[in-house]
Amino acid sequence: xxxxxxxxxxxxxxxxxxxxxxxxxxxxxxxxxxxxxxxxxxxxxxxxxxxxxxxxxxxxxxxxxxxxxxxxxxxxxxxxxxxxxxxxxxxxxxxxxxxxxxxxxxxxxxxxxxxxxxxxxxxxxxxxxxxxxxxxxxxxxxxxxxxxxxxxxxxxxxxxxxxxxxxxxxxxxxxxxxxxxxxxxxxxxxxxxxxxxxx
Ligand SMILES: C[S@@+](CC[C@H](N)C(=O)[O-])C[C@H]1O[C@@H](n2cnc3c(N)ncnc32)[C@H](O)[C@@H]1O
Numbered sequence: 001x002x003x004x005x006x007x008x009x010x011x012x013x014x015x016x017x018x019x020x021x022x023x024x025x026x027x028x029x030x031x032x033x034x035x036x037x038x039x040x041x042x043x044x045x046x047x048x049x050x051x052x053x054x055x056x057x058x059x060x061x062x063x064x065x066x067x068x069x070x071x072x073x074x075x076x077x078x079x080x081x082x083x084x085x086x087x088x089x090x091x092x093x094x095x096x097x098x099x100x101x102x103x104x105x106x107x108x109x110x111x112x113x114x115x116x117x118x119x120x121x122x123x124x125x126x127x128x129x130x131x132x133x134x135x136x137x138x139x140x141x142x143x144x145x146x147x148x149x150x151x152x153x154x155x156x157x158x159x160x161x162x163x164x165x166x167x168x169x170x171x172x173x174x175x176x177x178x179x180x181x182x183x184x185x186x187x188x189x190x191x192x193x194x195x196x197x198x199x
Pocket of ligand 1: 015016026027028052054055056057073074075076079097098099114115116119120
């Protein structure tokens with residue numbers, strides 16, 4: 001497939017083509033149960049939150065309705081158009097940009113990563129993790145769903161827990177004492193929900 005090679009090495013138009021073709025097996029069509037649980041429990045509390053690679057997810061609107069100041073970034077124009085329409089009437093900001101070039105004006109209190117990390121080539125993960133760390137204020141939270149796809153020729157790329165612990169390691173990141181159980185994904189995978197704290 002032809003496309004524009006982004007600074008991340010991903011092909012931007014590939015994602016746009018998937019949306020255009022409706023080949024989007026990652027979409028749940030509803031708010032992710034892990035996010036719903038975090039919101040219900042108050043473990044994620046309102047503040048400035050970034051949703052990178054938001055696609056056509058329902059989560060940015062759910063976060064805006066829950067009182068968060070939401071920023072959305074995606075490289076695919078169809079995703080951006082979807083989120084602009086979904087978030088119309090809220091104070092949310094929707095930015096069309098490559099995550100590897102995105103430079104927010106101020107740090108965030110939280111980031112919600114749902115099937116974004118696993119959509120990126122593993123060769124870019126350390127750069128992406130450094131960007132996530134830079135976008136968060138000290139003490140901020142990265143709410144992430146580590147995809148357990150078992151696929152090394154993704155996306156979605158397998159985010160094995162030992163590799164994630166090495167990627168999001170001290171002194172920049174703190175892991176919870178008790179890991180939450182994996183959550184089934186409609187595409188047949190599971191996802192490991194983790195709340196990481198930026199030190
Ligand atoms: C698998 S989809 C997930 C979408 C959404 N988070 C969901 O769960 O429905 C990955 C998303 O990341 C976006 N994306 C991939 N590479 C990107 C990059 N380098 N910069 C910005 N967005 C990117 C794609 O356009 C796509 O919307």
